[in-house]
Amino acid sequence: VTHQGNGLASRRGKVLTTDTMNPSVKKVEYAVRGPIVQRAVEIENELKKGAKKPFSEVIKANIGDAHAMGQQPVTFFRQVLALCSYPELLNSPLFPEDVKSRAGRILQSCGGGSIGAYSASQGIECVRQDVAQYIKQRDGGIPCNPDNIYLSTGASDAIVTILKLLVCGEGRTCTGAMIPIPQYPLYSAALAELGAVQINYYLDEENCWSLNIGELRRALVDARKHCNPRVLCIINPGNPTGQVQSRKCIEDVIRFAAEENLFLMADEVYQDNVYADGCHFHSFKKVLFEMGPQYSNTVELASFHSTSKCYMGECGFRGGYMEVVNMDSDVKAQLTKLVSVRLCPPVPGQALMDLVVNPPKPGEPSHATFMKERTATLRSLAERAKLTEQILNTVPGIHCNPVQGAMYSFPQITIPERAVQEAKEKGQAPDMFYCMKLLDETGICVVPGSGFGQKEGTYHFRMTILPPTDKLKILLQKVKEFHMGFTEQFS
Numbered sequence: 001v002t003h004q005g006n007g008l009a010s011r012r013g014k015v016l017t018t019d020t021m022n023p024s025v026k027k028v029e030y031a032v033r034g035p036i037v038q039r040a041v042e043i044e045n046e047l048k049k050g051a052k053k054p055f056s057e058v059i060k061a062n063i064g065d066a067h068a069m070g071q072q073p074v075t076f077f078r079q080v081l082a083l084c085s086y087p088e089l090l091n092s093p094l095f096p097e098d099v100k101s102r103a104g105r106i107l108q109s110c111g112g113g114s115i116g117a118y119s120a121s122q123g124i125e126c127v128r129q130d131v132a133q134y135i136k137q138r139d140g141g142i143p144c145n146p147d148n149i150y151l152s153t154g155a156s157d158a159i160v161t162i163l164k165l166l167v168c169g170e171g172r173t174c175t176g177a178m179i180p181i182p183q184y185p186l187y188s189a190a191l192a193e194l195g196a197v198q199i200n201y202y203l204d205e206e207n208c209w210s211l212n213i214g215e216l217r218r219a220l221v222d223a224r225k226h227c228n229p230r231v232l233c234i235i236n237p238g239n240p241t242g243q244v245q246s247r248k249c250i251e252d253v254i255r256f257a258a259e260e261n262l263f264l265m266a267d268e269v270y271q272d273n274v275y276a277d278g279c280h281f282h283s284f285k286k287v288l289f290e291m292g293p294q295y296s297n298t299v300e301l302a303s304f305h306s307t308s309k310c311y312m313g314e315c316g317f318r319g320g321y322m323e324v325v326n327m328d329s330d331v332k333a334q335l336t337k338l339v340s341v342r343l344c345p346p347v348p349g350q351a352l353m354d355l356v357v358n359p360p361k362p363g364e365p366s367h368a369t370f371m372k373e374r375t376a377t378l379r380s381l382a383e384r385a386k387l388t389e390q391i392l393n394t395v396p397g398i399h400c401n402p403v404q405g406a407m408y409s410f411p412q413i414t415i416p417e418r419a420v421q422e423a424k425e426k427g428q429a430p431d432m433f434y435c436m437k438l439l440d441e442t443g444i445c446v447v448p449g450s451g452f453g454q455k456e457g458t459y460h461f462r463m464t465i466l467p468p469t470d471k472l473k474i475l476l477q478k479v480k481e482f483h484m485g486f487t488e489q490f491s
């Protein structure tokens, strides 16, 4: 017992302990930065201190962070952002005229002409207008109202905000949210934190991770016995599974949501990351409107985009937006209130989002360089997607579906029974055991499939396609050698 200065307080231990904290927070898991990454950091520190290992560096293929893996920023974006940050540069001869006029336009719409000022909570007006214009153009002229656009702190923030609006009730009336399995673990984490029920629908690995309406129905019918399913989340192109949904499938999903009275959340942060021949990105908004007023006037939809992925890879700016369609106007007012509590998304992120949706036009000084950089990055990602699939599929015991889009492969791995047993004795998921060993022996950091969810008895890992091609080739070769050695060791 210690006595404080006022003589009154006698400390009985901490107010906040893991026994007394919010139990929902304890349930949150996020594998992409989980134990495997902690171990990777430890190994990096050991290497720095001169420890001898069979490798000289840790290669982080665990997270979709393109710049961290060496991707260069788009010149136009950074030039405009530089001028926005330091307007003195508007007088510099080093910058093209279109860069200056874009920076001037953004600064004019900022409070006090500074990106250091708070903006409107829904986001800067002219940025929302540009986003609406982008969506209209992307969707072949289908109108988009800037009032339906909310800028956000990355897509993550907007996704959690919509889930917050949806979650209510307890027991059998508690909101259930349908999410794909495998999923991007933001969804399971947010649902755990909010105390909602997670409803798993399994993607069909045998059919290139496609979404099957029969499986959606099965999951919904099962879930209705114990909760109130109200929202269906779709990730397209998929993370971690890399599939691109067909137009027909999107139509089926929309019809299903309409029949079953579900709010649709379409996570479209990888909308420019489509590589496979014959695959195209179809936005939920466009398909919804092309299905006619029966659907476009009724089905509630929130769709999400971000500055973090595609050819931009600007994760650190935390730029993003969502478009809400058919949202009840009173709920929209509540949404606007809710986002206003956080004041506003980062203004540099909003400025960047503006540039992404409104890049240089043909004839403007920055257009050629912009197109060259954009095309080179997307072309290289397509090449790496193909390379990853091809090399992984040469390994006996590894099967990798085509990486049609996004930035990941999610191969299935055969883990010998003896290794499964050994993992169980250690209290580890078998694929965690595998990935830990891979990290310890090769320095390659990937994420176990168990962190994303997978069919019982199957094992996977998620690997990004982001390492530069040369490094990726070495990495894949090492994975191949490791897998063969592992299989032999435990057979």
Ligand SMILES: Cc1ncc(COP(=O)(O)O)c(C=O)c1O
Pocket: 064, 153, 154, 155, 156, 157, 184, 186, 235, 239, 267, 269, 305, 306, 307, 308, 315, 318, 319, 320
């Ligand atoms: C499917 C998906 N949605 C959302 C996000 C969140 O991205 P951000 O918050 O950086 O926009 C990610 C990031 O990896 C993702 O893969």
